[in-house]
Amino acid sequence: MKNTEKTHAFPENWPEEYLRLAMTHPDGEALFYACGQSVEEYAPDSEALFDPTGESRCAPIPFVYRKHIGKALVLVTSSCFSYCRFCFRRASPPSSKKEPSVDDLCAIRNWLFSNEAVEEVILSGGDPLTLDDSKLATLLTIFGQPPGVKRLRIHSRAPVVNPKRVTRELVEIFKNSAKPISMIIHAAHPAELRRELWRCAELLLDGGIGILNQSALLKGVNADPATLCHLISKLRSRGIETKYIHHTDRAPGNAKFRVSIREGLSILRKLSGLLDDPPDYVIDLPNGAGKFPVSSLSVVDKVSTPEGIKRRYRWNGPVHDDAATEERPPFEWWDITEQE
Numbered sequence: 001m002k003n004t005e006k007t008h009a010f011p012e013n014w015p016e017e018y019l020r021l022a023m024t025h026p027d028g029e030a031l032f033y034a035c036g037q038s039v040e041e042y043a044p045d046s047e048a049l050f051d052p053t054g055e056s057r058c059a060p061i062p063f064v065y066r067k068h069i070g071k072a073l074v075l076v077t078s079s080c081f082s083y084c085r086f087c088f089r090r091a092s093p094p095s096s097k098k099e100p101s102v103d104d105l106c107a108i109r110n111w112l113f114s115n116e117a118v119e120e121v122i123l124s125g126g127d128p129l130t131l132d133d134s135k136l137a138t139l140l141t142i143f144g145q146p147p148g149v150k151r152l153r154i155h156s157r158a159p160v161v162n163p164k165r166v167t168r169e170l171v172e173i174f175k176n177s178a179k180p181i182s183m184i185i186h187a188a189h190p191a192e193l194r195r196e197l198w199r200c201a202e203l204l205l206d207g208g209i210g211i212l213n214q215s216a217l218l219k220g221v222n223a224d225p226a227t228l229c230h231l232i233s234k235l236r237s238r239g240i241e242t243k244y245i246h247h248t249d250r251a252p253g254n255a256k257f258r259v260s261i262r263e264g265l266s267i268l269r270k271l272s273g274l275l276d277d278p279p280d281y282v283i284d285l286p287n288g289a290g291k292f293p294v295s296s297l298s299v300v301d302k303v304s305t306p307e308g309i310k311r312r313y314r315w316n317g318p319v320h321d322d323a324a325t326e327e328r329p330p331f332e333w334w335d336i337t338e339q340e
């Protein structure tokens with residue numbers, strides 16, 4: 001998808017290699033659009049949700065979120081390589097460096113020991129790979145110790161944005177982990193797929209580290225069937241599966257990336273005609289209940305406003321078998337305004 005808007009700033013913090021890619025690739029403008037600050041971010045945004053995925057309702061201790069009994073997500077750093085402008089965590093400026101202290105990590109470790117039902121620890125942030133090898137090795141040791149923990153998952157855009165960060169030494173650290181590790185890479189646009197990413201994927205796969213992709217559906221970047229098909233097919237050809245496409249969280253300031261639920265369903269329907277095995281289209285509900293198929297939502301109300309049409313959606317369950325929050329269906333909320 002070509003983007004013609006060029007009102008965004010030059011991202012100062014990008015790794016040089018990614019900046020060169022964005023400047024030289026014929027579709028590089030999409031990368032600037034996704035990660036460069038723009039004046040639109042500061043416009044009034046009445047449709048933003050201040051806690052777009054309801055995380056504040058499922059935070060048992062600092063830096064930990066638990067939406068499922070069997071999973072705990074730990075924010076190990078606020079630093080990122082790309083500070084994607086659609087992300088609800090992008091608000092931390094590169095200088096803020098918010099990380100759990102030693103005391104916080106002790107508390108997290110103790111919490112994991114006393115919550116044996118947690119089988120998967122997800123290292124997120126920020127981007128965990130902005131931490132150095134020694135800090136990462138320490139975290140993997142701490143999170144891998146509790147007997148209940150069976151696996152570790154790392155969410156990182158490093159293979160996409162800063163492939164040099166994935167070294168043989170780092171893969172050795174992963175291989176030495178007491179629990180198996182997988183990585184989710186969040187590639188958003190086909191322009192990001194290049195030789196250096198495939199090198200990272202080979203290194204990780206050869207080291208026994210599973211590598212998967214998840215993408216958010218982003219207007220102006222990838223919200224059309226052809227772009228998504230290109231992205232997913234190319235990743236699959238290199239052994240990287242995309243199981244989920246995420247409906248974009250309505251974070252304050254990310255209005256330019258939002259598609260309506262109805263529009264998203266239409267894009268995914270068309271995508272299913274292009275791919276043998278299309279990914280699931282999921283939404284992280286604003287009430288903290290977790291991720292559910294968008295197709296399971298129903299429209300319960302519709303109003304016309306001077307700006308367009310608004311639809312009200314209802315989630316009727318079912319609740320995940322291992323849901324950790326008290327949130328139960330039905331839950332209703334208004335979608336963004338659509339032009340018709």
Ligand code: SF4
Binds near residue numbers: 083090126186
């Ligand atoms: S999507 Fe990931 S890499 Fe991008 S700003 Fe959010 S946490 Fe950072």
